[in-house]
Amino acid sequence: MLIREATEEDWPAIWPFMRGILAAGETYTYDRDAAEDAVRASWMLPLPGRAFVAVDDEGTVLGTSKVSRNHAGGGSHIANGSYMVDPAHSGRGVGRALGAHSLEWAAAAGFRAMQFNAVVETNTHAVALWQSLGFTVVATLPEGFEHPRHGFVGLHIMYRKL
Numbered sequence: 611m612l613i614r615e616a617t618e619e620d621w622p623a624i625w626p627f628m629r630g631i632l633a634a635g636e637t638y639t640y641d642r643d644a645a646e647d648a649v650r651a652s653w654m655l656p657l658p659g660r661a662f663v664a665v666d667d668e669g670t671v672l673g674t675s676k677v678s679r680n681h682a683g684g685g686s687h688i689a690n691g692s693y694m695v696d697p698a699h700s701g702r703g704v705g706r707a708l709g710a711h712s713l714e715w716a717a718a719a720g721f722r723a724m725q726f727n728a729v730v731e732t733n734t735h736a737v738a739l740w741q742s743l744g745f746t747v748v749a750t751l752p753e754g755f756e757h758p759r760h761g762f763v764g765l766h767i768m769y770r771k772l
């Protein structure tokens with residue numbers, strides 16, 4: 611597996627699985643029917659943000675990540691990361707590799723910490739994955755997310771120094 615910067619040419623491979631993840635409405639705070647153009651603009655960020663893809667030996671896109679400033683101005687030393695793996699390729703270490711890569715990239719770019727603003731507490735695989743990469747839950751917004759099956763559940767803010 612190779613992790614490299616995403617290009618506009620990667621988008622047609624990213625959007626089908628991203629659309630499915632967003633439509634499921636279980637893990638992200640995007641609108642479930644968010645328009646492709648709006649999602650692309652929010653994911654394929656210009657500098658100082660950056661989007662990445664994990665690809666296999668054939669060049670198939672397995673998953674994607676993005677790293678950006680979590681806030682501007684006085685908060686811009688903290689990075690934010692987002693991750694989506696094609697369900698057809700989940701459970702094979704792609705998410706872990708994208709997470710580890712983004713931490714290395716953010717540290718090399720000079721960020722001092724990484725923050726996740728909205729990790730749905732029922733997304734237990736993701737929560738455990740981020741904890742295993744050194745993140746802690748610093749706060750949980752009570753009933754911060756309306757899950758399509760579980761109803762109102764907590765939304766974690768997770769944090770790790772770089």
Ligand SMILES: CC(C)(COP(=O)(O)OP(=O)(O)OC[C@H]1O[C@@H](n2cnc3c(N)ncnc32)[C@H](O)[C@@H]1OP(=O)(O)O)[C@@H](O)C(=O)NCCC(=O)NCCS
Nearest residue numbers: 631637693694695700701702703704705706729735736739
């Ligand atoms: C969360 C996500 C990024 C994880 O990516 P992934 O490639 O499936 O995860 P990995 O294969 O790297 O596995 C990471 C860990 O989670 C565990 N895991 C992942 N999926 C699992 C599953 N369905 N059942 C049990 N364990 C699972 C793995 O065992 C692994 O633990 P290990 O490394 O200690 O063995 C991916 O499932 C995803 O894109 N989900 C939808 C969007 C999302 O939730 N993004 C994150 C928002 S915070």
